[in-house]
Amino acid sequence: MDFVWDFSAVVQNYTVLLKGVGMTALLWSIAFPAALCIGLILSLGSRTRHRSLRLLTRAYVEIFRNTPVMIQLIWFFYAFPIITGIQLSPVSAALAGLILNASAYCSEIFRGGIASLPQGQWEGARALGMSSTQALRRIIVPQAFIRMLPAFTNRAIELCKNTSIASVITVQELMYQGRALSSAFYRPLEILSAVALIYFLLIYPGSYLAARLEKRFASQRA
Amino acid sequence: MNYQWDFAAVWEYRQMLFDGALGSLRIAVVAILVGVLIGAVLAAMRMSSRALLRWPALAFIEWYRNTPPIVHFFWAFYALPVLLKVSLDPYLAAILALSTQSGAFYAEVFRGGVQSIERGQWEGARALGMRSAQALRRVILPQALQRMLPPFMERSFELIKTTALASTLAYSDLLYQAMQVNSITFRPLEVYTVVAAIFFIALFVLSLGAHCIERRLARAGGLLAS
Numbered sequence: 183m184d185f186v187w188d189f190s191a192v193v194q195n196y197t198v199l200l201k202g203v204g205m206t207a208l209l210w211s212i213a214f215p216a217a218l219c220i221g222l223i224l225s226l227g228s229r230t231r232h233r234s235l236r237l238l239t240r241a242y243v244e245i246f247r248n249t250p251v252m253i254q255l256i257w258f259f260y261a262f263p264i265i266t267g268i269q270l271s272p273v274s275a276a277l278a279g280l281i282l283n284a285s286a287y288c289s290e291i292f293r294g295g296i297a298s299l300p301q302g303q304w305e306g307a308r309a310l311g312m313s314s315t316q317a318l319r320r321i322i323v324p325q326a327f328i329r330m331l332p333a334f335t336n337r338a339i340e341l342c343k344n345t346s347i348a349s350v351i352t353v354q355e356l357m358y359q360g361r362a363l364s365s366a367f368y369r370p371l372e373i374l375s376a377v378a379l380i381y382f383l384l385i386y387p388g389s390y391l392a393a394r395l396e397k398r399f400a401s402q403r404a
Numbered sequence: 405m406n407y408q409w410d411f412a413a414v415w416e417y418r419q420m421l422f423d424g425a426l427g428s429l430r431i432a433v434v435a436i437l438v439g440v441l442i443g444a445v446l447a448a449m450r451m452s453s454r455a456l457l458r459w460p461a462l463a464f465i466e467w468y469r470n471t472p473p474i475v476h477f478f479w480a481f482y483a484l485p486v487l488l489k490v491s492l493d494p495y496l497a498a499i500l501a502l503s504t505q506s507g508a509f510y511a512e513v514f515r516g517g518v519q520s521i522e523r524g525q526w527e528g529a530r531a532l533g534m535r536s537a538q539a540l541r542r543v544i545l546p547q548a549l550q551r552m553l554p555p556f557m558e559r560s561f562e563l564i565k566t567t568a569l570a571s572t573l574a575y576s577d578l579l580y581q582a583m584q585v586n587s588i589t590f591r592p593l594e595v596y597t598v599v600a601a602i603f604f605i606a607l608f609v610l611s612l613g614a615h616c617i618e619r620r621l622a623r624a625g626g627l628l629a630s
Contacts, residue, residue: 185487248608250579253579253596256596260592264407343472345472349474357475360478364483374483385471
């Protein structure tokens with residue numbers, strides 16, 4: 183092991199990596215809230231009385247959960263423009279894929295969370311004269327949300343990891359910048375290790391939080 | 405929306421896609437096997453009473469659980485050879501990246517399964533004169549395996565989806581072959597839709613199968629009874 187580590191390429195180009203972190207953060211902070219909203223709407227769709235609407239949301243969820251994210255991003259970048267005639271920029275194609283993918287998972291979390299509340303909560307709200315949207319907003323979602331918190335935190339982490347795949351369709355986020363630097367300076371070991379470390383520092387706090395939340399809810403239930 | 409779908413071009417190159425699907429299947433199967441091995445060792449280390457075994461396992465697990473898979477693919481292919489002074493081919497790099505990462509996740513699945521079994525089961529086995537290894541094999545694992553099955557299958561499906569990243573190393577998996585077909589036929593819509601459909605069908609059928617097994621096990625009252 184006579185390899186000499188040399189992090190000067192990383193240190194001198196930290197602004198390039200920082201820019202990458204900025205793009206990663208941008209992708210995440212647009213995609214996560216959007217996925218939460220679409221996920222909530224989808225989960226309501228899976229609870230309606232209309233059979234065709236239920237089937238449609240089911241199909242959506244299964245399709246996005248059972249195909250690789252990378253293929254979804256590539257599909258939005260290369261295939262989607264052909265049907266619609268709209269050429270998406272790399273960032274918007276990445277956002278489209280990431281949002282739709284994460285929304286399918288979020289809708290399952292909402293569905294599970296809402297189903298986990300006893301039927302009596304609905305009946306109680308109805309007895310107080312609430313409409314079902316009021317019951318949902320005031321009684322069901324606030325209680326279910328607490329239970330869903332660990333699952334959503336995990337989803338947020340997965341989404342952060344998935345943003346790295348956007349590098350494949352030339353979105354200039356952290357992974358892309360790392361690859362560009364490592365081929366420019368021939369220092370793949372130092373640069374890719376640094377990129378991995380940055381991802382770890384971004385993601386670990388979230389996963390620590392999720393583990394803490396899970397433990398706390400588990401002890402409350404016991 | 406007057407686009408004329410044309411799958412004939414894709415059909416013409418079906419052999420290339422088929423080879424790609426086989427390539428994906430190969431790395432998925434090998435990586436699951438190696439991943440289970442790594443996961444079992446890590447889980448045993450993680451539950452050990454010796455800090456010297458516990459801490460490295462914990463660090464390994466947290467590192468791989470909290471970094472994106474694509475970083476590990478590139479790291480294994482471009483960075484590791486610098487350290488080892490041997491270059492890895494895309495196949496080995498993909499296996500290494502997939503199996504180390506899923507090993508970290510499997511380790512948590514195995515640990516969760518074993519620790520979910522109540523203490524009384526251990527104490528009962530001890531009272532019958534079993535050593536810990538015997539208790540683990542005869543009493544704990546048969547019960548724990550059933551609880552591990554759903555998260556284990558979920559992790560394995562994640563791994564199968566992650567194999568698509570091997571295409572970034574120019575390993576000829578399904579997605580890489582599709583890119584080649586696309587560059588010949590200029591039919592990205594059809595090619596990528598077909599690839600997505602292949603993944604969807606494979607994973608959907610597998611997950612139906614997994615649910616079926618889980619339900620049957622639950623009805624039979626566990627592995628011991630069946």
